[in-house]
Amino acid sequence: MSTTVHMLWGVKDIRVLNSSSTLSSTMATISPLLSVKPTRGLVDEKIQIIVRNVPPRFPVTLHSLFHSEDKDYWEAFGHYTSDNRGTVTGTAHASVGGTYEGTEPMGLLWSMHPAPGSRTGLRLRKMNVLTPMVVHISVYSGHVTEGFSKQSPLATVDIERWYLAPGVRRIDIRDEEVKGTLFIPPGPGPFPGVLDLWGGGGGLVEYRSALLASHGFVSMALEYISTEKNRASNLHIKYFEKAFRIVQEHPLVMKDSVALFGLSLGTSITLHMAAYSKAVSPRCCVCVSGSHVQPINSPFKDVSEKFQENRHKIRFDEEGGVIWKDIMLPIPTDPGLKVDMGRIKCPVILIVGEDDQNLAAVESAEDLTQMMRAAGNEHLLTTFRYPGAGHLIEPPYTPHVRASKFMVHQTGEKVTMLWGGYPKPHASAQEDSWEKILRFLQQHLYPSQDSVPKAKL
Amino acid sequence: MTERAPSPLLLIHPSRGLIDEKFSVIVQHLPPFIEITLHALIHSDDGDLWEAFGHYVSDATGLVNVDSNASLGGTYDGLEPMGLLWSMRPVPGSRLGLRLRKKEVNTPVVVTISVYRGHMGQGFNEQTALASVVAERWYMAPGVRRLDITEAGVTGTLFLPSGPGPFPALLDLWGGGGGLVEYRSALLASHGFASLALEYMTPRTSGDSTSHVGNEYFEAAFTLLKQHPQVCGDRIAIVGLSFGASVALGMAVYSTVIQPRCLVCVSCSHVQPVKGSLSDVFADISKNAQNTRYDEENRVIWRDLLLPIPTDPTKKVDMGKLPCPVLLIVGEDDQNWPATESAEDMKQMMEKAGNSHLLTTLSYPGTGHLIEPPYSPHVRVSNFMMTQTRQKILVLWGGDTAPHSHAQEDSWKKTITFLEEHLYRTTSVTSQSQL
Numbered sequence: 070m071s072t073t074v075h076m077l078w079g080v081k082d083i084r085v086l087n088s089s090s091t092l093s094s095t096m097a098t099i100s101p102l103l104s105v106k107p108t109r110g111l112v113d114e115k116i117q118i119i120v121r122n123v124p125p126r127f128p129v130t131l132h133s134l135f136h137s138e139d140k141d142y143w144e145a146f147g148h149y150t151s152d153n154r155g156t157v158t159g160t161a162h163a164s165v166g167g168t169y170e171g172t173e174p175m176g177l178l179w180s181m182h183p184a185p186g187s188r189t190g191l192r193l194r195k196m197n198v199l200t201p202m203v204v205h206i207s208v209y210s211g212h213v214t215e216g217f218s219k220q221s222p223l224a225t226v227d228i229e230r231w232y233l234a235p236g237v238r239r240i241d242i243r244d245e246e247v248k249g250t251l252f253i254p255p256g257p258g259p260f261p262g263v264l265d266l267w268g269g270g271g272g273l274v275e276y277r278s279a280l281l282a283s284h285g286f287v288s289m290a291l292e293y294i295s296t297e298k299n300r301a302s303n304l305h306i307k308y309f310e311k312a313f314r315i316v317q318e319h320p321l322v323m324k325d326s327v328a329l330f331g332l333s334l335g336t337s338i339t340l341h342m343a344a345y346s347k348a349v350s351p352r353c354c355v356c357v358s359g360s361h362v363q364p365i366n367s368p369f370k371d372v373s374e375k376f377q378e379n380r381h382k383i384r385f386d387e388e389g390g391v392i393w394k395d396i397m398l399p400i401p402t403d404p405g406l407k408v409d410m411g412r413i414k415c416p417v418i419l420i421v422g423e424d425d426q427n428l429a430a431v432e433s434a435e436d437l438t439q440m441m442r443a444a445g446n447e448h449l450l451t452t453f454r455y456p457g458a459g460h461l462i463e464p465p466y467t468p469h470v471r472a473s474k475f476m477v478h479q480t481g482e483k484v485t486m487l488w489g490g491y492p493k494p495h496a497s498a499q500e501d502s503w504e505k506i507l508r509f510l511q512q513h514l515y516p517s518q519d520s521v522p523k524a525k526l
Numbered sequence: 527m528t529e530r531a532p533s534p535l536l537l538i539h540p541s542r543g544l545i546d547e548k549f550s551v552i553v554q555h556l557p558p559f560i561e562i563t564l565h566a567l568i569h570s571d572d573g574d575l576w577e578a579f580g581h582y583v584s585d586a587t588g589l590v591n592v593d594s595n596a597s598l599g600g601t602y603d604g605l606e607p608m609g610l611l612w613s614m615r616p617v618p619g620s621r622l623g624l625r626l627r628k629k630e631v632n633t634p635v636v637v638t639i640s641v642y643r644g645h646m647g648q649g650f651n652e653q654t655a656l657a658s659v660v661a662e663r664w665y666m667a668p669g670v671r672r673l674d675i676t677e678a679g680v681t682g683t684l685f686l687p688s689g690p691g692p693f694p695a696l697l698d699l700w701g702g703g704g705g706l707v708e709y710r711s712a713l714l715a716s717h718g719f720a721s722l723a724l725e726y727m728t729p730r731t732s733g734d735s736t737s738h739v740g741n742e743y744f745e746a747a748f749t750l751l752k753q754h755p756q757v758c759g760d761r762i763a764i765v766g767l768s769f770g771a772s773v774a775l776g777m778a779v780y781s782t783v784i785q786p787r788c789l790v791c792v793s794c795s796h797v798q799p800v801k802g803s804l805s806d807v808f809a810d811i812s813k814n815a816q817n818t819r820y821d822e823e824n825r826v827i828w829r830d831l832l833l834p835i836p837t838d839p840t841k842k843v844d845m846g847k848l849p850c851p852v853l854l855i856v857g858e859d860d861q862n863w864p865a866t867e868s869a870e871d872m873k874q875m876m877e878k879a880g881n882s883h884l885l886t887t888l889s890y891p892g893t894g895h896l897i898e899p900p901y902s903p904h905v906r907v908s909n910f911m912m913t914q915t916r917q918k919i920l921v922l923w924g925g926d927t928a929p930h931s932h933a934q935e936d937s938w939k940k941t942i943t944f945l946e947e948h949l950y951r952t953t954s955v956t957s958q959s960q961l
Contacts, residue, residue, distance in 0.1 A: 099758050100691050102718050102950055108667045109542035122950050203668065207689075225689035227669030234541045235636070236660030256640075256658035258533050285535045323532055515532050515555045 103224040105206050111283055112202070112230050112276075113465050113503060115175060118159035120151070120208050123223070127151045130167070130209040131159070132217055133177040134184075135202060141191055142184035143468060145169065145177045148212040157208075166212065169493065177206065178230075179496035181468040185215060190474035190485050193467055198279040199239065201229035230466075232276045234283035239275075242289065247312050248300070249291040250275050251319070252282030258321035261328070261352075261514030263288040264313050268333025268358075271478055272296045280464055281330075284507055286514070287322045288330075289315065293338075294478055302478065309338055310348040317349070326514040330355040330506075333428060333460065337363050337408075340437075344412040353513040354413075355506050357420040358460045360433035361408040361440075362397045377479070390472040390487035392426045400429070400436040410437045411444025418451045418509045420502045422458030426489035430460070453505060455498035459490020465503050469495040534588075536641055536657040544716055545635070545663050545709075546899050546938060548608060553641050553657070556588040563600065563642040564592070565650055566610040571629050574621065576903060578602065578614040581645040590641075599645065602928065610639065611663075612931035614903040618648065623909035623920050626902055631712040632672065634662035663901075665709045667716035672708075675722065678746045682724040683708050684754075685715035691756035694787070694949030695720040696763050697748055699770025701793075703910060704728055713899055714765070717942055719949065720757050721765075722747060726773075726804070738804040744773060745783040760787070761949045765941075767792040768863060768895065772807065775843045778850060785849070788948040790941050792855040793895045795868035796843040796875075797832045810841075821861075825907050825922040829864045835871045845872045846879025853886050853944045855937045857893035861924035865895070888940060890933035894925025900935040 102121040107114060123129055132146040147164030149157045159174040169176030183191050195202055207222035233239070236255030242248065250273060254260055263286045265278045271294030278288035291312045294302045317327045329351040331339035336359020343354050345365075384392040401407060419437075421430045434452055441447040455462070459471060475486035490498075535554045543549055551564060565579040580597030582590045592607045602609030616624045628635055640655035666672070669688025675681065683706060687693055696719045698711045704727030711721035724747050729736045752759040764786045766774035771794030777784040780801050799806045817830035836842055854872070856865045869887055876882035890897075894906060910921040925933075 098692065099761065099950060100687075100689060100693055100718070102946065103689070104718075107540040107542070107547070108544060108716075109662070109664070110540060114540070121946075205669075221690050223690075225669070226667070227688050229542070229668050231542070234659070235662050236638075236658075255660050256533055256536070257654050257656070259530050260533055283541075285533075285537070323530065326532065511535070511554075515535070 100224045101208055103206070103208050103226050105226050105228050107228075108226070109201070109229040109231065111234060112232050112280060112467065116159070116178070116228065117174065118157075118177070118206065120157040120224075121155065123151045123155045123157070123208070125151060125153045125155045127155065128210075128212050129157060129223070130211065130213040131157070131164075131177060132207045132209055132213070132222065133181060134205040134207070134217070135181060135193075137193060138196055139191070141187050143181040143193055144184050144217065145179075145181040145468075146213070146217070147173070147176055167214070173493075175466050175496070175500075178204070178466040179468060179499070180492050190472065192461075192470050192473035194274065195232060195276050196274075198232040198275050201231040204228050204230060232279040232283070237279065237282045239279070242315060247291070247308070247315060248273065248295075249289045249312060249315075250278065251287065251289045251316070252278045253287050253319075253321060254282050254285050258287075259323045260285060260287045260321055261326035261510070262286065262316040262319065262322040263328045263330050263510070264309070264316050264351075265290045266293070266309075266329070266331040266335030266338055268335050269294060269478065270475060271302070277330075277464060281510075286510065287316060287319060294334075296476075296478075304338075306342065306346060309342055310346055313342070313349040313351070323514075326352050326516070328353045328355060328510055328514060330357075331359055332357040332462070333359055336360065340408045340410075340413070341365075343415060343417070344408045344410070351415055353416040353418075353509065355418050355420075355509065357462050357502070358422055358425055358428060358430050360397060360428055360430065361410055361437045362400060362406060362429075362433055363408065365405050365408065386426075386472075386487050388472070389485060391475075391484045392487050394426050394429045398429050398432060400432050407436070407440075410440035411446060413441070413446060413449060416449050416451070416509070416513050418506060419453070420462055420498075420506070421452065421454045422460055422462055422490055422495070422498060423454055423456045424458060424489040424491070424494075425460045426487040427460040451509070453502055455494065455502065457491045457494025458498035459495055460488040461490070462495075462498055462502055465496070465500040467499075469499075533657045534641055536639065536659050538639055538659055538661045541659070542634070542662040542664065544667060545665050545713060545901060549661065550607070551592040551610065551639060553584070553590040554588065556584040556590065556641075556656075558584060558586045558588050560584050560643070561645045562590060562656070563644065563646045564590070564597075564610060565640045565642055565646075565655070566614060567638045567640070567650075568614065568626070568635060570626055572624075574624055575617040576614040576626055577617050577650065578610050578612075578903075579646070579650070580606070580609055600647070606928075608901050608931075608935070611637070611901040612903060612934070613927055615905075623907060625896075625905050625908040627707070628665060628709050631665045631708050634664045637661045637663060665712040665716070670712065670715045672712070675750070678750055680724070680743065680747045680750055682706065682722050682747065683711065684720065684722045685711045686720050686756060687715050687718050691720070692758040693718060693720045693756060694761035694763070694945075695751045695754070695757040696722070696765050696945070697744075697751060697774075697786075698723045699726070699764065699766040699773055701768025701770050702727065710765070710899060714945075719945060720751070720754065722751055727769075738808065740803050741777070741781065744777050745781055748777075748784045748786075762786055763788045763790065763945060763949055765790040765792075765945075766794065767897070768794065772796070772798050773804070775845075775848070775852075776801075778852075779843050779845070779847045788850050788944070789852040790855070790944065791852060792897050792937075793857055793860055793863055793865050794854070795832050795863050795865065796845055796872050797835060797841060797864075797868060798843060800840050800843065821922050823920075825920040826910075827861045827922050829861055833864050833867060835864070835867050842871070845875040846881060848876070848881060848884060851884045851886070851944075851948055853941065854888070855897055855941070856887060856889040857895055857897055857925055857930070857933065858889055858891045859893055859924040859926070859930075860895045861922040862895035886944070888937055890929065890937070892926045892929030893933040894930055895923040896925075897930075897934055897937055900931070900938045904930040904934070
């Protein structure tokens with residue numbers, strides 16, 4: 070039988086002596102009682118933190134620490150004062166300082182940032198969804214703002230954060246044409262389906278699909294911009310139609326209940342397919358941080374040519390972060406340069422970050438709404454706009470980054486891309502939009518009782 | 527062609543929980559007002575199948591929620607959110623006398639929860655469910671460390687909570703069934719207590735002779751805990767069930783080495799030869815072997831082996847000398863030990879001696895002997911291996927499933943509160959617990 074030794078941040082000898090040097094002799098030497106529930110939760114589940122048995126009216130710091138797959142350390146902390154019973158409750162007490170303030174039960178997760186001394190331009194993304202994120206939650210004596218690794222906490226618990234619920238299956242899709250990963254919920258099905266499209270960063274990003282499957286949807290994460298040298302990117306509409314078919318024709322998927330879910334460039338593709346594809350029709354579309362502006366009569370690969378033409382519109386912020394939002398401004402009036410929104414026949418939910426610095430999401434939203442109003446199909450559109458939110462609106466409770474390193478595949482350059490957004494409003498946007506998206510998918514992908522009179526259970 | 531109707535959406539929350547955590551089971555997108563059966567299935571470490579089921583009717587929106595809908599029948603009925611777990615029993619055709627105990631605590635208990643059409647009572651494996659999900663139930667929280675203990679002649683497993691400590695500690699003693707049973711300690715460590723599950727029933731062989739461990743064995747175990755760098759040496763308690771509780775009472779009163787801060791005694795008796803060793807206790811019990819009774823199905827009832835409660839003070843622990851608070855947990859239908867009679871006698875002894883303020887008794891009707899952490903199945907009867915003779919018999923533990931399960935839930939909560947109160951408080955508490 071194995072012995073598992075808990076290694077906290079390089080402090081290998083965990084046999085810490087009974088009295089902590091940061092406590093005075095009048096304080097108790099017994100560990101406070103720290104409880105975090107759930108101990109093993111899904112990434113989008115809320116946690117409840119309760120600290121008990123510290124002295125009354127005692128200053129403490131709640132701290133979170135995560136060691137990423139890329140070997141970076143991310144941390145967050147909040148300053149609290151215990152109440153008269155020596156208790157601190159995350160859902161009831163306010164943080165008076167730290168990486169978050171106010172009564173923010175999830176602040177220890179969404180306000181995480183790279184620990185001092187880390188590499189710059191990091192973004193926290195879980196690439197292996199078969200294992201959880203393990204977060205160490207600690208209580209420190211006093212209001213600490215730095216040097217957490219040099220002090221011993223009063224108490225620590227570990228929690229797991231999973232993208233994958235038990236029983237969800239992960240299947241590699243690697244035929245000669247399509248590369249993706251399919252996630253299937255447990256059970257006999259059939260289930261609604263989702264084709265999950267990320268943005269121009271490329272690669273195969275699985276975590277959102279894993280989480281959707283944990284909510285009962287068969288979801289395929291699709292790679293269409295390759296990061297490998299020996300595999301070409303494929304931005305042809307036929308590629309996406311093929312991928313959509315793979316989901317739709319899966320024996321556990323309800324054919325008429327497949328949605329498209331896009332973020333950024335993925336939204337452009339989603340809108341294009343919904344308007345123009347003769348081969349596939351999504352039941353509904355989720356469009357996050359995207360635009361309908363694109364050259365219509367040429368395939369997506371020409372997007373990069375358009376991009377080159379407009380390079381002069383790229384701006385920079387004071388730290389050298391690249392701002393791309395002006396590239397598509399002003400929104401063209403030429404119909405050949407944007408998706409004909411009047412052709413859309415299915416419900417669309419549009420998620421917009423008002424501080425999006427990467428893409429003109431606000432202006433696009435206004436323009437596409439007007440197009441749909443003029444065409445008479447505006448009733449299909451539901452828009453949620455979030456002030457202070459940036460471009461990367463993802464599933465909730467994972468850290469927001471305002472800027473991060475980005476590889477521009479068209480040119481091979483590595484830049485620091487400014488995404489926009491500020492931690493608190495962006496975190497709220499992620500929490501709220503995810504809930505709205507799940508409800509939207511449930512509402513449209515499960516047939517209502519009166520519309521399926523002949524179906525036998 | 528008719529499109530297959532969608533699978534109803536079945537969600538368990540949390541999908542990965544601790545064994546003593548509640549979960550919610552919600553089914554959505556059913557047709558309105560239809561009959562369904564919720565079914566739970568466990569494939570045990572021993573290869574047996576355990577199941578439970580409840581009958582429900584969806585509401586006007588096609589929803590069933592175990593927190594707000596009552597089960598109309600099955601292995602449990604009424605408003606019982608956790609019924610799918612505690613009412614489990616071996617599937618028809620299983621071997622007799624099974625008991626569900628997790629040996630491997632590093633892995634979870636995996637429960638498959640399914641929805642079936644109609645109100646079914648059997649044949650679940652022959653039907654396709656409408657929906658099915660998997661929930662994990664863990665005895666160990668993440669970060670809890672498990673250490674094999676073989677030093678100082680002591681055999682056991684130590685579970686340490688995550689973090690630097692120091693922690694209060696528990697000596698965890700199971701009963702006459704013997705072996706090294708880890709799951710309660712793993713769970714207690716997940717609640718912040720360093721917990722040593724102690725193996726003590728197996729006779730030790732030394733040279734030619736084989737005998738039970740002496741009292742020094744328990745003292746060595748207690749000392750080991752006391753000296754552990756992550757344990758607060760003056761905050762150690764003993765949690766005992768059945769035989770283990772008898773040991774706890776005897777040691778707390780008579781040992782100069784063992785000085786627990788408090789005791790939790792489940793399904794116990796104070797009847798034993800005073801200052802006797804384990805061997806003495808066994809010897810005394812066997813003297814009364816003729817008091818063994820049998821129920822109508824020939825299962826063994828041992829409660830009378832210790833009855834009547836003796837008046838001779840050398841035959842029972844002198845409870846008047848108990849120096850620390852004790853939580854007694856009693857099942858009123860205990861068929862294995864005379865827990866009710868013993869509790870009554872203990873109370874009288876303590877009232878007479880003036881230390882009854884140390885005593886808190888929780889007594890549960892319809893509850894049997896095996897009062898364990900909540901939400902695992904109750905068994906009224908199970909196989910028992912006699913340590914000496916290696917004979918296998920069927921023992922009657924007692925209890926009816928629903929009241930026994932409620933007793934487990936209530937007593938566990940109160941046990942944790944009691945332990946926190948006495949082991950985590952910064953000032954010492956000697957008065958009766960405010961439970």
